[in-house]
Amino acid sequence: AQKITQTQPGMFVQEKEAVTLDCTYDTSDPSYGLFWYKQPSSGEMIFLIYQGSYDQQNATEGRYSLNFQKARKSANLVISASQLGDSAMYFCAMRDSSGYALNFGKGTSLLVTP
Amino acid sequence: NAGVTQTPKFQVLKTGQSMTLQCAQDMNHNSMYWYRQDPGMGLRLIYYSASEGTTDKGEVPNGYNVSRLNKREFSLRLESAAPSQTSVYFCASRGQGTEAFFGQGTRLTVV
Numbered sequence: 387a388q389k390i391t392q393t394q395p396g397m398f399v400q401e402k403e404a405v406t407l408d409c410t411y412d413t414s415d416p417s418y419g420l421f422w423y424k425q426p427s428s429g430e431m432i433f434l435i436y437q438g439s440y441d442q443q444n445a446t447e448g449r450y451s452l453n454f455q456k457a458r459k460s461a462n463l464v465i466s467a468s469q470l471g472d473s474a475m476y477f478c479a480m481r482d483s484s485g486y487a488l489n490f491g492k493g494t495s496l497l498v499t500p
Numbered sequence: 501n502a503g504v505t506q507t508p509k510f511q512v513l514k515t516g517q518s519m520t521l522q523c524a525q526d527m528n529h530n531s532m533y534w535y536r537q538d539p540g541m542g543l544r545l546i547y548y549s550a551s552e553g554t555t556d557k558g559e560v561p562n563g564y565n566v567s568r569l570n571k572r573e574f575s576l577r578l579e580s581a582a583p584s585q586t587s588v589y590f591c592a593s594r595g596q597g598t599e600a601f602f603g604q605g606t607r608l609t610v611v
Binding site for chain 1: 531533535540541542543544545548550556558559588590592594596599600601602604605
């Protein structure tokens with residue numbers, strides 16, 4: 387069975403600083419995918435970034451990058467130059483090798499302060 | 501640009517009542533999902549449907565049934581609601597090689 391672990395229930399970061407949100411996973415499948423989503427207080431789920439297990443390069447999308455360390459089974463989200471609007475819940479998720487089931491971690495609440 | 505549409509947005513049920521949460525997507529996605537979100541628990545997968553005609557249990561399927569009516573629609577039914585099913589429910593869909601797109605959520609309270 388797959389497991390996604392986000393060990394940081396809450397994080398603070400000052401505006402314009404970078405922050406890393408941790409995500410570790412446990413799977414025996416060689417093929418899997420990792421996703422990060424943002425959920426602001428309004429409740430919608432916003433896709434941020436994706437990393438496939440066979441991707442050679444770490445994924446980047448604007449201010450978001452994924453620090454993918456396959457041997458350590460970690461897929462940490464790095465947000466550079468934090469903005470007040472980055473305050474939200476952040477969820478890590480993993481697609482299994484079947485390509486269908488998508489399981490989420492418990493999330494990390496990020497607060498960006500002025 | 502409808503994407504994933506869930507109805508209703510809010511619902512209050514009495515213990516023992518039944519109801520069906522509806523979900524429809526217009527992106528021609530094969531896979532659809534139902535999650536529940538509770539404080540401190542993240543999103544937990546209830547059921548998913550990899551393609552039209554198939555459904556599979558997720559992490560927390562007890563007390564729920566699903567129907568993949570056609571490629572567009574995936575409904576979640578609570579036959580006899582319990583207070584433990586008070587939650588926010590999200591439907592999502594995903595195409596091949598894409599991220600999952602989520603509906604706006606249904607806030608369900610069982611009293």
